[in-house]
Amino acid sequence: MFVERLHALTSFRLAVVSRDATVQDAALPLSRPGVGLVLVCDATGSLEGVISKSDLIRHLSSPTHASPPASALMSKSVITCGPKDDVRDVWQTMAARSLQNVPVINEAAKPLGILDIRDAMKVLFEEEELQERMLFNYVSGVGYR
Template sequence: MLIEKLHPLTSSRLAVIDFDATVQVAALSLSRPGIGLVVVCNAGGGAEGVLSKSDLVRHLTGPMSSTPSVAHLMSRSIISCSPQDDVHDVWQTMTARSLQNLPVIDAGARPLGILDIRDAMEALFKQEEMQERILMNYVTGVGYR
């Protein structure tokens, strides 16, 4: 199954903020239900980095000398997936790197959504259930449905 099949879920989780946004703007975006990661974009709409709730908490619990822009707090190396990637492969990447959320980014570096690991697991589980039903029908002689 491809990531693009999960587009209704991933697009609903997408939160984008400007490269020069304040920490307060990032906190407002991250406070929305279901949002665990925001994509920081340049003026052209291309992804420049990501900011998670953990990044924000680290900043707020550290020594507060100034209020930097999001550009100073974000992770610049973006681990992402494309709509054409396989859900199982992306899930493996997420578990190997202990990521809860992963941006879905197109070939032009534009964010399309955020994949939550629970959504990936649910999709994989449904796929396994379907394969099990097909196999059971085959073994019992029912045929394919």
């Protein structure tokens, strides 16, 4: 299954701010249920980095009281996926790197959504259940349904 089949879920989680947005602007989308990552984009709308809840907490717990722009808090090294990527492959990368969320971007690095690891796991589990039912029916002599 391709990531694009999860577009309804990934687009729901999409949260984008500009590189010069305030910390408060970046924190606001993170307060929404299901949103764990904010994408920081340049003036053309291309992905430059991400801000996670952990990045925000790290900033708020530091002794400095300055309010830097979002670009100062963002992680610039970002693991991304595309709509044509296989969900299983993306999930394996997420699991290996302990990532909860991965931005979904197009060929021009424009954000399309954010894949949450729970959504990927749910889809993979449903695929395994379907294959198990099909195998059981085949072995039982029922055939495919």
